[in-house]
Amino acid sequence: MNIAAATDPLAERARAVAESATLAIDGKAKALKASGADVIGFGAGEPDFPTPAHIVAAAQAACADPATHRYSPTAGLPALRAAIAAATQRGSGLEVEPDQVLVTNGGKHALYTAFQTLLDPGDEVLLPAPYWVSYPEQVRLAGGVAVELPTDAGSGFMVTVEQLEAALTPRTKALVFVSPSNPTGAVYPPQAVAAIGDWAARAGIWVITDEIYEHLVFDGAQHVSMPVVAPLLRDRCVVVSGVAKTYAMTGWRVGWAIAPAPVTSAMIRLQSHLTSNVANVTQAATLAALDGGLDDVAVMRATYERRRRVAYEALNAIEGVAAPLPQGAFYVFASVQGVLGREIGGRRPTTSAQLCEVLLDVAQVALVPGEGFGAPGHIRLSYALADDDLTEGLDRLSRVLSVGPPDDA
Numbered sequence: 001m002n003i004a005a006a007t008d009p010l011a012e013r014a015r016a017v018a019e020s021a022t023l024a025i026d027g028k029a030k031a032l033k034a035s036g037a038d039v040i041g042f043g044a045g046e047p048d049f050p051t052p053a054h055i056v057a058a059a060q061a062a063c064a065d066p067a068t069h070r071y072s073p074t075a076g077l078p079a080l081r082a083a084i085a086a087a088t089q090r091g092s093g094l095e096v097e098p099d100q101v102l103v104t105n106g107g108k109h110a111l112y113t114a115f116q117t118l119l120d121p122g123d124e125v126l127l128p129a130p131y132w133v134s135y136p137e138q139v140r141l142a143g144g145v146a147v148e149l150p151t152d153a154g155s156g157f158m159v160t161v162e163q164l165e166a167a168l169t170p171r172t173k174a175l176v177f178v179s180p181s182n183p184t185g186a187v188y189p190p191q192a193v194a195a196i197g198d199w200a201a202r203a204g205i206w207v208i209t210d211e212i213y214e215h216l217v218f219d220g221a222q223h224v225s226m227p228v229v230a231p232l233l234r235d236r237c238v239v240v241s242g243v244a245k246t247y248a249m250t251g252w253r254v255g256w257a258i259a260p261a262p263v264t265s266a267m268i269r270l271q272s273h274l275t276s277n278v279a280n281v282t283q284a285a286t287l288a289a290l291d292g293g294l295d296d297v298a299v300m301r302a303t304y305e306r307r308r309r310v311a312y313e314a315l316n317a318i319e320g321v322a323a324p325l326p327q328g329a330f331y332v333f334a335s336v337q338g339v340l341g342r343e344i345g346g347r348r349p350t351t352s353a354q355l356c357e358v359l360l361d362v363a364q365v366a367l368v369p370g371e372g373f374g375a376p377g378h379i380r381l382s383y384a385l386a387d388d389d390l391t392e393g394l395d396r397l398s399r400v401l402s403v404g405p406p407d408d409a
Helices: 003-007 012-016 021-034 053-063 078-092 107-118 134-141 161-167 190-203 231-236 261-274 280-291 295-316 352-362 387-401
Strands: 101-104 124-129 145-150 172-178 206-210 237-242 255-258 331-335 378-382
Touching (some): 012 134, 021 352, 053 280, 078 255, 078 280, 101 107, 107 134, 107 206, 107 237, 107 261, 124 134, 124 161, 134 145, 145 161, 172 190, 190 231, 206 231, 231 237, 255 261, 295 387
Parallel strands (some): 124 145, 124 172, 172 206, 206 237
Antiparallel strands (some): 237 255, 331 378
8 A cells, every 4th residue: 555645645746836936925915905904915917907998898798799608729719819920920020820829828828838748757947047936836747857047136137058058968858038037027138039049949959938028128128039039949939928917917817829830739739638728708808909909008018117117216225125127027126135134023034035924924015035936035026016005015115124223323
């Protein structure tokens, strides 16, 4: 008899996977709010804007259409797959056919499906850090090995070709690339994207490039799609994106993966056994989003750009906190090394995880610790929240983390 199985019914993969740090913080903050606490959540990357009205109207119309009440193709509604291909060409210049597109239940699902399709047990995946919390867990769930490559503020939180080359082994199967970056807000210059793509093509590895924040760039920064600036990589690249961040549609759960047709076909087969089709109502809403242009997005982006400056200046005004000005997404990624060990609310946190616990208890401010992103000693703050909440939350951090006058003053 297997003693372990008798005492613990969970499979090893379930025991090993860690909960999403961002969703855990967001869940705790929302639970405290529900109990009456005045918590300000800087945790989850979720726009505070409502989904644009024309998208909602399209979903409402779809609800009344009997055609949406039935199963539809696993890969996505044909009109939506065509719209994604067209929007991709408009946005980045990447020309793809609709049969290369798989519509998924959010960008996270697209990434999971890509890893499950490409990785065999023991395959190594190069993962620049700081990274989004789900990348290493999804790699492990596919049997792969995440090889973390640290970056820091001095490099703009950008990995170099030299680092990638040094980490390359015969087991390397893929690289995860993301620009604009969650959690740092870094945006790689076009020439750096091209150089990394050319290197990956020469190395014969795959690149999974996450472009979910492609429309959220500031200060003249330019998002470029890797297979466009590194065309030799096109046959070994999976592009992942979705509507969640661009159109304030996080709860609608629609993303997509674009890959060479044989890979897309394999992902479709996998999805046919996991979820079947994405909900038809949300697919109709996504079609309206993509066909409706980017005017609403421009308004949201301008607001994020202003809030970004507010958050950046307030954090850097706190002694012991240092953050670069992000060029994309809607996060500030700050070092709190100078704060650790300082007495806060009668406690002396020595890690960023402990600091975030203290700040939630003492200041009722929810932040995500750097440990979840492979960067201890840092915190991630999302500025995609209402102006009043942003200002109040930053004021609370400033008051709680401020250094008081000497005892003999």
